[in-house]
Amino acid sequence: MSIFKLSWKYLMAKPLSTGLNILLLALGLSIITVLLLIEDQFENKMSRDAAGIDLVIGAKGSPLQLVLSSVYHIDFPTGNIPLDEASAVSRNRLIKSAIPMGLGDNYEGFRIVGSNHEYLELYNVNFSSGKAWAKPFEVVLGSKVAKEKGFKVGDTFIGSHGIASASHEHDEHPYVIVGVLAPANNVIDELILTSIESIWYSHDDAYDHEKLEQEVAIKGFPKTDEPREITTVLVAYRNPIAAVQLPRMVNARSSLQAASPSFEIARLYELLGIGISLIQGLALVIIFIAGLGIFIALFNSLKERKYDLAVMRAIGAAKSQLFLMILLEGVMLTFIGAVLGLFLGHLFIYLLVVINEQGVISGLTAFAFVEKEWWIIAYSLLVGLLASIIPAWNAYRTDIAGQLTR
Amino acid sequence: MITVKGIQFSYGNQPKINIPDIELNGGDELLVLGKSGSGKTTFLNILGGLLAPHQGEILIDGVSLYKLKGHELDKFRGSHIGIIFQKPHLLGPLTVAENIALPYFFAKKPSDNKVLYYLKELGIHGKQHARIQTLSEGEAQRVSIARALVNEPKIILADEPTSSLDDENAGLVVNLLKNQARKLQAALIIVTHDQRIKNHIDRSITFNPSGL
Numbered sequence: 263m264s265i266f267k268l269s270w271k272y273l274m275a276k277p278l279s280t281g282l283n284i285l286l287l288a289l290g291l292s293i294i295t296v297l298l299l300i301e302d303q304f305e306n307k308m309s310r311d312a313a314g315i316d317l318v319i320g321a322k323g324s325p326l327q328l329v330l331s332s333v334y335h336i337d338f339p340t341g342n343i344p345l346d347e348a349s350a351v352s353r354n355r356l357i358k359s360a361i362p363m364g365l366g367d368n369y370e371g372f373r374i375v376g377s378n379h380e381y382l383e384l385y386n387v388n389f390s391s392g393k394a395w396a397k398p399f400e401v402v403l404g405s406k407v408a409k410e411k412g413f414k415v416g417d418t419f420i421g422s423h424g425i426a427s428a429s430h431e432h433d434e435h436p437y438v439i440v441g442v443l444a445p446a447n448n449v450i451d452e453l454i455l456t457s458i459e460s461i462w463y464s465h466d467d468a469y470d471h472e473k474l475e476q477e478v479a480i481k482g483f484p485k486t487d488e489p490r491e492i493t494t495v496l497v498a499y500r501n502p503i504a505a506v507q508l509p510r511m512v513n514a515r516s517s518l519q520a521a522s523p524s525f526e527i528a529r530l531y532e533l534l535g536i537g538i539s540l541i542q543g544l545a546l547v548i549i550f551i552a553g554l555g556i557f558i559a560l561f562n563s564l565k566e567r568k569y570d571l572a573v574m575r576a577i578g579a580a581k582s583q584l585f586l587m588i589l590l591e592g593v594m595l596t597f598i599g600a601v602l603g604l605f606l607g608h609l610f611i612y613l614l615v616v617i618n619e620q621g622v623i624s625g626l627t628a629f630a631f632v633e634k635e636w637w638i639i640a641y642s643l644l645v646g647l648l649a650s651i652i653p654a655w656n657a658y659r660t661d662i663a664g665q666l667t668r
Numbered sequence: 669m670i671t672v673k674g675i676q677f678s679y680g681n682q683p684k685i686n687i688p689d690i691e692l693n694g695g696d697e698l699l700v701l702g703k704s705g706s707g708k709t710t711f712l713n714i715l716g717g718l719l720a721p722h723q724g725e726i727l728i729d730g731v732s733l734y735k736l737k738g739h740e741l742d743k744f745r746g747s748h749i750g751i752i753f754q755k756p757h758l759l760g761p762l763t764v765a766e767n768i769a770l771p772y773f774f775a776k777k778p779s780d781n782k783v784l785y786y787l788k789e790l791g792i793h794g795k796q797h798a799r800i801q802t803l804s805e806g807e808a809q810r811v812s813i814a815r816a817l818v819n820e821p822k823i824i825l826a827d828e829p830t831s832s833l834d835d836e837n838a839g840l841v842v843n844l845l846k847n848q849a850r851k852l853q854a855a856l857i858i859v860t861h862d863q864r865i866k867n868h869i870d871r872s873i874t875f876n877p878s879g880l
Contacts, residue, residue, distance in 0.1 A: 263772075
């Protein structure tokens with residue numbers, strides 16, 4: 263026998279009350295866990311995906327939309343911009359590198375991104391098979407695309423216009439898979455990468471066989487005499503002064519817009535922060551109610567157990583042992599609630615990922631443990647201590663003779 | 669050796685209860701008789717270290733009971749005094765064996781085979797894993813006796829142990845207590861208003877409502 267076992271036996275003597283208190287606490291804590299996991303993994307994913315990108319240049323519209331569509335591939339592009347204008351801006355001395363991108367097509371929900379090999383270098387990709395594209399309509403698949411669609415090098419598919427999976431197909435231009443990337447744990451895992459020329463030619467009314475045999479641009483902007491368009495340019499600054507001057511300079515141009523991923527994401531967090539704070543507040547209220555429930559349960563159970571406590575004192579229990587016994591009951595309840603809450607939180611993320619196979623949510627994992635989750639356990643134990651301290655004190659002050667005489 | 673000397677107690681403004689001076693050796697038996705409200709249970713609580721008297725002293729093997737402080741008194745009570753209540757008052761969430769072993773745990777003594785010994789001795793062997801709720805009244809009473817004896821106390825206090833029993837069982841319980849007290853060389857004090865057991869115990873004192 264131990265105080266721990268004694269407390270446990272008393273908890274288990276009332277399984278319904280114990281179970282409900284644990285469940286209520288676990289629900290509150292699971293909400294906090296989900297928020298923590300999403301917040302932490304989102305921040306990591308957002309910074310991983312935007313690594314090396316200081317500025318995005320695209321068509322005028324919502325700067326947040328421009329960043330979300332160009333860097334994270336989770337929103338609709340703001341529109342296209344003239345190639346010559348984008349190319350002219352990219353030659354600015356404040357720009358270290360400029361990666362052009364053509365967006366707007368998909369294959370069964372996976373976005374097709376037209377760019378050059380610098381985009382692959384930006385994410386330090388490794389090939390699990392094949393090589394990078396060299397000619398129009400050659401594509402490289404992100405690891406997740408290849409896995410989910412069961413594609414391998416040499417396979418072909420037909421892309422669709424638009425970024426939603428129900429868009430209409432470009433049935434005249436099949437893409438040929440020439441490479442499959444190794445998992446990179448970033449946005450590139452979910453992309454189909456090709457040249458900008460592929461995107462252009464797939465939208466041409468009539469296509470030129472001669473062009474399809476020519477090499478595509480590996481670096482920089484594609485060379486063409488035709489009035490072509492691209493969707494965005496991913497820019498890396500040459501020096502810190504660029505952060506001040508370049509966005510202002512680009513935004514002054516009538517058809518172009520510059521948006522900073524770090525600034526826009528900070529703004530997004532600020533907007534989401536209100537909602538997150540509300541949910542956190544709700545979770546804290548639930549935890550408070552759970553704590554109150556534990557307090558009431560322990561307090562009421564003491565009324566029924568006063569004789570038991572008096573008997574324990576009469577057969578040799580010290581006041582401190584009874585105090586510890588009740589305190590342990592509260593702490594055990596909240597500890598189990600915390601563990602269950604963490605489990606439910608991770609389970610929720612797991613189900614969320616299973617349901618959402620594509621997009622930002624699919625990048626989350628239920629199997630990561632955030633350091634802040636230790637705090638959830640610590641806070642729960644504190645709730646348990648606070649909820650049980652008054653009942654424990656009452657147990658401590660048990661009037662043995664008075665109880666036994668009653 | 670148990671010595672009760674000059675004990676006085678009163679509840680608020682109620683009349684003082686004067687406890688007679690008593691001396692008991694190991695193996696001695698004492699029956700404390702009296703009607704309800706005569707102060708028998710108060711006497712038992714004082715003797716059991718549960719209720720501090722206003723005056724007087726109780727010595728058990730030379731230790732002055734109420735000079736012990738807090739935890740020392742709890743520990744002393746657990747290891748030197750075995751109390752049997754009017755009703756068994758076993759702890760519902762625990763099994764029979766766990767109930768009997770509880771004084772061991774509180775006294776921080778290492779567990780040994782005394783639990784099984786007393787189960788056998790009191791005729792309830794095989795019930796060690798039984799839930800309290802499944803016991804008959806007689807079995808529950810025996811478990812509470814085993815719980816009082818398991819730490820091999822110097823003094824056994826029984827409060828109305830036969831009040832709810834028929835003649836036959838009342839006699840059995842008293843004889844059981846006497847036998848065990850003799851085996852342990854412990855002083856046995858039975859507090860009761862049950863006149864049936866008067867013939868079983870040689871020495872007795874009677875409490876009156878106005879004090880002794």
